[in-house]
Amino acid sequence: MNVVTQSHIPGVERAYPIGEPILELDSISLRFGGVQALTNISFDIREHEVRAIIGPNGAGKSSMLNVIGGLYTPQDGTIRFRGEKFANMTPGKAARLGIARTFQNIALFKRMTVLENIMAGRRLFTHANFLEVALQLPRARREELESREKAEEIIEFLEIQQIRKTQVSRLPYGLQKRVELGRALAAEPQILLLDEPMAGMNVEEKQDMCRFILDVNDHYGTTMVLIEHDMGVVMDISDRVVVLDYGKKIGDGSPAEVRSNQDVIDAYLGVAH
């Protein structure tokens, strides 16, 4: 197997070399009434890699992410996570397996602060009931402290200390996206699904987001699956790219391989986006 040991920083060894497939999608087909959103799609995602899904509008990228995250159940095909077969993934199962995601339209609690939003991402790790929290019983206090500690670590990592007590609705779009990344990280995911993490950002915000995606991958070893329209961004930060068009897979490989694939050039790269 071709193990990639090169870090995203040239000349530096990767702390988490790319490993075996952690997620395998086999012959996935998904229909909405008469619309065939995905047709017989198979590909895998290796542990610790940055994997991109690209394709023109309506190609099926979001549908694919929603199948992985358990929001959509495909009519055909299977998903394997660390070799275990799942005919029907659900959002709850995905979360328990360590699959977290961000959304195209920011899904934060707008009236809460940055810190509170990131702490909200810890809910998988908190078990205290309402009464325990209200009475501040030992388990509730301990969980609250752990959540806060983890949230503060993430805030420092994402360089958002200055806004930790700011209400999210007051933040510019690019920073809200960074907070959303932080909230997903609070769940300590093994796989992070990013739905157009750079959409609507200016060049500077995009550069920042790219850096944080690579930093997260380098520092935590988190496997990343991202959908992105900006081809430049995808080619710069991805280890491997899968290309969809009209719900079918037309390319799969390294950025260089995908770039020189004629079907991809015809279907996607030749089209102005």
Ligand SMILES: Nc1ncnc2c1ncn2[C@@H]1O[C@H](COP(=O)(O)OP(=O)(O)OP(=O)(O)O)[C@@H](O)[C@H]1O
């Ligand atoms: N919930 C749904 N109900 C009905 N049709 C849907 C649904 N979700 C997606 N589709 C259809 O499935 C096809 C693939 O859509 P999808 O959103 O997955 O593509 P995409 O590549 O993410 O597009 P975009 O880049 O525009 O977001 C489209 O024809 C779309 O209209």
